[in-house]
Amino acid sequence: MEKEYADILHRCFRCGWCKLPTNYQDFNCPAYLKYRFESFSSGGRMWLIRAWLNGEIETSERLSEILFSCTTCKNCVEACALPKIKDYLVDIFIAARGDMVEQGIIPPPVRDYLKAINVSGNPYKMPQADRGNWADGLNIPYYNSHEYLFYVGDVGSYDEIGMKMARSVATLLKDAGVSFGILAGDETSDGNDVKALGEAGLFTYLAEQNINKFKELGVKKIITLDPHGFNSMKNEYPKLDGNFEVYHYTQVLSSLIKDAPPLREVHAKVTYHDPCYLGRWNNEYWASRIVLGSVPGLELIEMDRNMQNALCCGGGGGNFFTDILGPGEDSSSRVRVKEAAATGAEILAVACPLCYKMFDDAIKAEGLEEKIHVKDISEIVNEARKK
Amino acid sequence: MDNTFGRLAEIVGREYVSNAKEELFIYSRDQGVQDPHAPDYVVLPNTAEEVKEIILLANEKKIPVVPMGGGLVLSGLTIPLKGGIVLDMKRMNRILEVNETSRYAVVEAGTSQGMLKAYLEKNYPKLKHSLPDAPPVATIAGNIAIHGSGHLSQSEGGFHSEMVTGLEVVLPTGEILLLGSCSTVPYWFSRAPLPDLVGLFLGWNGTTGVITKVGLKLFPKPALHDVLMFMTEDVDTVPDVMYRVTATSMAEDVTFMITPKPAMLEGFQETIISIVANSEEEMELKKKIIRKSLSSYLETKEAGFLPIPPNMKAPILETPQKDLSRFADVSKGGGFEYVGGIMPVEKLPEACRAGMSIAQENNIPYSLGGRVIGRLHSVMFFFAYPFNRADEADMDRARQALEDTNEAVLKMGGIPWKAEASGQRLILKQMDPATYEFMQRIKKTLDPSGIMNPGNWEVN
Numbered sequence: 002m003e004k005e006y007a008d009i010l011h012r013c014f015r016c017g018w019c020k021l022p023t024n025y026q027d028f029n030c031p032a033y034l035k036y037r038f039e040s041f042s043s044g045g046r047m048w049l050i051r052a053w054l055n056g057e058i059e060t061s062e063r064l065s066e067i068l069f070s071c072t073t074c075k076n077c078v079e080a081c082a083l084p085k086i087k088d089y090l091v092d093i094f095i096a097a098r099g100d101m102v103e104q105g106i107i108p109p110p111v112r113d114y115l116k117a118i119n120v121s122g123n124p125y126k127m128p129q130a131d132r133g134n135w136a137d138g139l140n141i142p143y144y145n146s147h148e149y150l151f152y153v154g155d156v157g158s159y160d161e162i163g164m165k166m167a168r169s170v171a172t173l174l175k176d177a178g179v180s181f182g183i184l185a186g187d188e189t190s191d192g193n194d195v196k197a198l199g200e201a202g203l204f205t206y207l208a209e210q211n212i213n214k215f216k217e218l219g220v221k222k223i224i225t226l227d228p229h230g231f232n233s234m235k236n237e238y239p240k241l242d243g244n245f246e247v248y249h250y251t252q253v254l255s256s257l258i259k260d261a262p263p264l265r266e267v268h269a270k271v272t273y274h275d276p277c278y279l280g281r282w283n284n285e286y287w288a289s290r291i292v293l294g295s296v297p298g299l300e301l302i303e304m305d306r307n308m309q310n311a312l313c314c315g316g317g318g319g320n321f322f323t324d325i326l327g328p329g330e331d332s333s334s335r336v337r338v339k340e341a342a343a344t345g346a347e348i349l350a351v352a353c354p355l356c357y358k359m360f361d362d363a364i365k366a367e368g369l370e371e372k373i374h375v376k377d378i379s380e381i382v383n384e385a386r387k388k
Numbered sequence: 389m390d391n392t393f394g395r396l397a398e399i400v401g402r403e404y405v406s407n408a409k410e411e412l413f414i415y416s417r418d419q420g421v422q423d424p425h426a427p428d429y430v431v432l433p434n435t436a437e438e439v440k441e442i443i444l445l446a447n448e449k450k451i452p453v454v455p456m457g458g459g460l461v462l463s464g465l466t467i468p469l470k471g472g473i474v475l476d477m478k479r480m481n482r483i484l485e486v487n488e489t490s491r492y493a494v495v496e497a498g499t500s501q502g503m504l505k506a507y508l509e510k511n512y513p514k515l516k517h518s519l520p521d522a523p524p525v526a527t528i529a530g531n532i533a534i535h536g537s538g539h540l541s542q543s544e545g546g547f548h549s550e551m552v553t554g555l556e557v558v559l560p561t562g563e564i565l566l567l568g569s570c571s572t573v574p575y576w577f578s579r580a581p582l583p584d585l586v587g588l589f590l591g592w593n594g595t596t597g598v599i600t601k602v603g604l605k606l607f608p609k610p611a612l613h614d615v616l617m618f619m620t621e622d623v624d625t626v627p628d629v630m631y632r633v634t635a636t637s638m639a640e641d642v643t644f645m646i647t648p649k650p651a652m653l654e655g656f657q658e659t660i661i662s663i664v665a666n667s668e669e670e671m672e673l674k675k676k677i678i679r680k681s682l683s684s685y686l687e688t689k690e691a692g693f694l695p696i697p698p699n700m701k702a703p704i705l706e707t708p709q710k711d712l713s714r715f716a717d718v719s720k721g722g723g724f725e726y727v728g729g730i731m732p733v734e735k736l737p738e739a740c741r742a743g744m745s746i747a748q749e750n751n752i753p754y755s756l757g758g759r760v761i762g763r764l765h766s767v768m769f770f771f772a773y774p775f776n777r778a779d780e781a782d783m784d785r786a787r788q789a790l791e792d793t794n795e796a797v798l799k800m801g802g803i804p805w806k807a808e809a810s811g812q813r814l815i816l817k818q819m820d821p822a823t824y825e826f827m828q829r830i831k832k833t834l835d836p837s838g839i840m841n842p843g844n845w846e847v848n
Contacts, residue, residue, distance in 0.1 A: 016713040017525035021502050039459065040411050048414060049410055049413065063408040
């Protein structure tokens with residue numbers, strides 16, 4: 002672990018502010034919410050990492066479960082009382098995971114995820130050539146000097162829900178006359194969650210693959226489907242000399258919507274879930290709300306935990322693929338959909354394919370299908386156009 | 389899997405019991421300077437029935453049981469001095485009832501201060517409870533069990549333990565009891581007029597049973613909140629300042645602070661007077677009355693009100709205050725030790741001098757201050773010493789300062805609050821032997837197997 006991190010571990014007071022949102026409503030750390038042992042709080046993690054580096058405790062399966070159950074949602078960063086350490090908390094957890102990866106001591110689902118990326122280039126172990134299948138029938142061109150590259154990532158390429166979302170966003174962009182192309186089979190995994198799981202070497206390899214391809218094609222501007230890809234391309238790729246203008250699709254929609262033809266009324270109560278990698282990681286809280294606000298008749302009802310206080314869907318930090326947090330009543334996705342349903346909203350709006358999938362499953366697990374269902378921001382806009 | 393582990397897993401579910409070394413490490417210590425002692429098991433119950441089953445098992449196996457709320461006392465009260473089971477209560481965090489008219493709430497023992505505050509703000513915006521100066525994850529039950537105090541302790545009746553209207557407890561022998569009006573009628577409004585058994589579980593550091601539910605007084609929440617800061621260079625005047633301010637009945641909270649930082653405040657004592665009101669007129673009137681009560685100081689220019697810039701005022705008005713946790717980073721080291729001396733207000737100047745002297749002798753930074761409890765019936769005077777957790781010598785200095793402070797508090801006529809085991813022994817040494825003998829009889833009656841948090845309130 003980097004010395005700058007190791008040198009501040011002892012400064013965590015373990016005062017527990019990190020467990021709650023800033024309005025104190027309920028536990029807002031997904032791992033702590035699920036496990037409830039102090040060891041699974043961010044403070045507990047800080048103390049255990051220090052003990053581990055000092056040799057007071059040994060490497061173990063339990064320790065790796067504690068480290069890899071963090072969803073890197075940054076609630077702790079938001080809520081921590083200590084300004085001198087708060088910004089480093091998640092970086093420290095990722096660095097500790099990196100040490101475990103280097104030692105080869107990682108939970109089997111993490112190993113399998115990283116192995117799948119290494120071998121197949123994606124966590125689904127699907128053929129690389131299938132990456133562009135989501136766009137079948139949409140007549141979207143391969144990127145060729147377009148203004149934007151539309152990058153959909155692993156979930157948008159292979160997951161049924163992700164593909165549906167990618168099609169919806171692409172349809173909107175196309176109909177709005179946006180000049181964009183895709184890479185289909187030439188896309189490489191963005192690597193955001195690989196990095197979050199501590200595999201810095203593999204992340205660098207993946208990022209450089211993308212950066213080289215983007216440069217080769219002359220890409221200047223990128224629209225991402227996924228906030229995770231948005232984060233890595235916006236904040237990490239520049240460190241590898243990959244400098245592009247990166248937008249999440251909701252940011253593009255929020256600009257386009259101003260000049261778009263009037264939308265028709267959608268009489269629905271909607272609550273919006275802020276994805277961690279758009280909100281707390283990149284301070285983008287308004288783009289989705291601007292889009293939703295432009296749909297006439299739509300009533301946006303905020304959950305009590307919104308914006309910087311949003312409860313993570315549980316899929317961040319690689320957990321979407323590794324499922325270390327697992328199911329159960331206290332899984333954050335199930336807690337979150339109950340919170341969403343309690344607002345009286347019939348639609349839980351999302352802007353991330355991982356959140357979409359996590360909540361779709363959680364609604365079924367909670368038996369809430371009759372009360373609420375998940376829709377992506379672009380699907381809501383598309384519906385307003387169809388009527 | 390050992391038999392005890394298996395039995396515990398049957399009671400609470402496999403995922404909520406652990407004897408992994410990671411949990412044993414974390415639960416063997418708190419944020420203060422007390423030596424670690426590892427538990428054998430950490431268990432997270434979800435119901436009073438589960439607590440009962442755990443207690444019965446502990447009796448059968450003669451295993452110690454240490455109840456834990458937020459685990460934030462800093463003085464080792466939830467460190468299992470003799471091993472056994474740490475009972476982390478935070479899964480039991482349901483808010484069961486709010487009686488808006490009779491102004492009380494019934495909560496499970498693991499409910500945090502922050503969660504109750506958020507719940508009231510959303511559902512009962514005209515009600516509030518008294519918040520301690522602890523992080524928001526501190527629990528209601530943990531705080532009342534240690535005789536905590538908070539921002540309504542001056543105006544609304546004293547220690548938080550005095551705001552308890554009833555309890556549900558699991559006795560060390562496994563019985564589940566209701567105490568207070570809830571034992572007789574379906575309402576948790578009061579401990580009176582029945583024999584008051586609630587005190588058997590307050591201040592006992594978890595040695596007499598496990599609190600599983602708390603009935604707690606709520607109070608009206610006026611719309612406006614403001615603060616005045618009265619500065620003096622002469623600490624001997626502070627008791628009189630507090631006396632005059634509390635006599636007006638205009639203040640909600642009255643606290644006192646002396647700290648060498650920031651440098652511009654060195655040498656000054658600040659009395660912080662928190663005021664609430666339902667209108668601007670009421671607020672101005674209250675401020676006027678308070679100012680008038682201190683007019684003689686203003687006329688002689690012995691002291692005065694400090695204009696508070698907005699950036700300084702906002703954190704003071706915050707409840708709970710994040711700044712207090714930040715004190716742990718003064719020595720860039722993640723910790724501070726804290727002695728709360730409960731004492732008569734006239735001892736406050738002596739306490740200040742003792743605190744500064746102890747800090748100087750031990751070469752350690754300090755922050756000193758206090759809160760008025762009731763209408764000046766006592767003060768909770770805190771001596772806080774930050775330390776660097778990565779520096780053993782610094783931790784030793786904090787430990788020594790803690791011990792010196794306990795002795796000084798007792799000597800001057802106060803009693804250390806939530807004292808660690810060695811501090812408890814100092815108190816017992818000075819206690820009337822008949823009182824201690826009576827405590828032991830009660831303890832023996834309630835806990836014949838001696839399983840509850842052993843090492844606390846023991847002479848040896």
